[in-house]
Amino acid sequence: MKYWLMAGLVLTGLAAGAQAKKTSGNPIVEGWYADPEGTIINKNYWVFPTYSDKYEKQVFMDAFSSPDLVNWTKHPRIVDTASVKWAKKAMWAPAIVEKDKKFYLFFSANDIQNNNEEGGIGVAVSDQPQGPFIDLIGKPLLDKFHNGAQPIDQFVFHDKDGQYYMIYGGWRHCNIVKLKNDFTAILPFADGSTFKEITPKGYVEGPFMFIRDNKYYFMWSEGGWGGPNYKVAYAISNSPFGPFERIGTILQQDSTVATGAGHHSVIQVPGKDEWYIVYHRRPLGETAANHRVTCIDKMVFDKDGLIQPVKITFEGVKKSKLK
Template sequence: MKKLLYVTYFLLYTSAILAQTAGNPVFKGWYADPEGIIFGKKYWIYPTYSAPYNKQVFFDAFSSTDLVTWTKHERILDTTAIKWAKRAVWAPSIIEKDGKYFLFFGANDIQNDNEYGGIGIAVADNPAGPFKDYLNKPLIDKFHNGAQPIDQFVFKDKDEYYLIYGGWRHCNIAHLKKDFTGFIPFEDGKIFKEITPENYVEGPFMFKKDGKYYFMWSEGGWTGPNYSVAYAIADSPFGPFKRIGKILQQDPKIGTGAGHHSVIHDPKSKDWYIVYHRRPLDQTDGNARVTCIDQMFFDKNGLIKPVVITNEGVKKNTIK
């Protein structure tokens, strides 16, 4: 069975190359929780290195000019540069500001407020690093509103920056200071506003389209086949967010555990892409996850159509 699957993957990968499509997965290795973003004329993906927590202590990044050919940038950050991070760094989120690249990450998988770790920030002059610790301590090191400080996403809305994060079925949004050294309280004095929608588990992501805020998240357990992505739409980044439905999930003929995603969109293009991880059919290990890209479409009402996951992946597309 394994031999047949390997042959099938090889043939699909070969046909994808000949057809000038990326093929899924888009690069080799066990990688999960991918954040896709555009910097200049390149697409970038920043994933988790998917391994047991004590080995998951560094980040690689990948860049491409066309979505098909990817260049690996090894160890752009590891725990030797983050003295307080001892194990399990994951789910990076990156943003460029004033010529600097700020990489937000979770570390140490803390289970309560007595353990040290949480969400940190690293900074570099180049999207390929090397990154160094920005604060020399976690930005968030405690549970707020029940949210484990993991799965961070940095969202820019006009000239304001927000951190959206949270595991353990709770999601918070906080208003970042301009220098990313802390947070600006909301009008009611609170720092962390809970925006948890129905069925939320982890992996938040937000984008804006046609004046609406699309909030997306992962549901189910990350080690299982039913990991998936759902979404909601609101008029504000603070919600309220009413769940609309799932748009990404397993296809038993293609792969399982499709979730923890991000979205790439070139504003000068009509194309939207969903970047996500899934588990190959011949794998059951929780850490056996690969990074994939497929197209994402909207209907005439602006609702996201269910994503069709593929082995072929997406066609070559340079940034406009």
């Protein structure tokens, strides 16, 4: 009798604790996850990260959704190498696009080192954000090096004129390309070129772009992904093609909180000047390169539109439901 009473009190206490949770906490979910893309789908927050492990074990991707930034639901194995036959390892940096009631998941795979290896950037499609996703074209969308850019870390940018671009690149080079309307191919620009390099000073990988007050904010990661000096910098331009002059660092490690903070994305609450940065970092004391966790903190601008340095926290962000 006493056992059941105590068990009931414990369960009641756990339920009360779950209801009382007012901040996301960092990391926001359990497990090793990196390179997160945050977005909003159907009035829910979503995060699509890389499963952080040895390359040979990176053969699937999970996703997470939340109605309020605090309580997260895991959607396991939304895509894997069984549904993308050419992908063998190193499935990285998902980017999600919702278009015409379909969801398109861009990813890189196989960590190719030259133009003779199979791999690069692919795209999969599903009827729902939690998958399952299947290969859209049965081969990589992009499988070669151009302007020195390794075909990884793709971000799909929807410009205000409706055009979709893919911004990508590792090995300290970044390209922008024009996507066909159905995402099955890359199209040439009006001047006949196909791969325009927009690499800013300091760029290493992990590009991201958004528009605020009709200005194009371009962000990227610097330093080594496996080390403590990983960080995020940014530039502002009047065009998605630049020029992009580095303004400063806005995300980096805090020796009292975590190391290696980088490879991020940004979420804006629709209709509000309310912004969140979603990123990965390495917990204090962790030295394994793949021991990375996904976190969220506030991102704010000053009166001149410059991004203020982000304070990385253990608390994360407050509960915020979408209307």
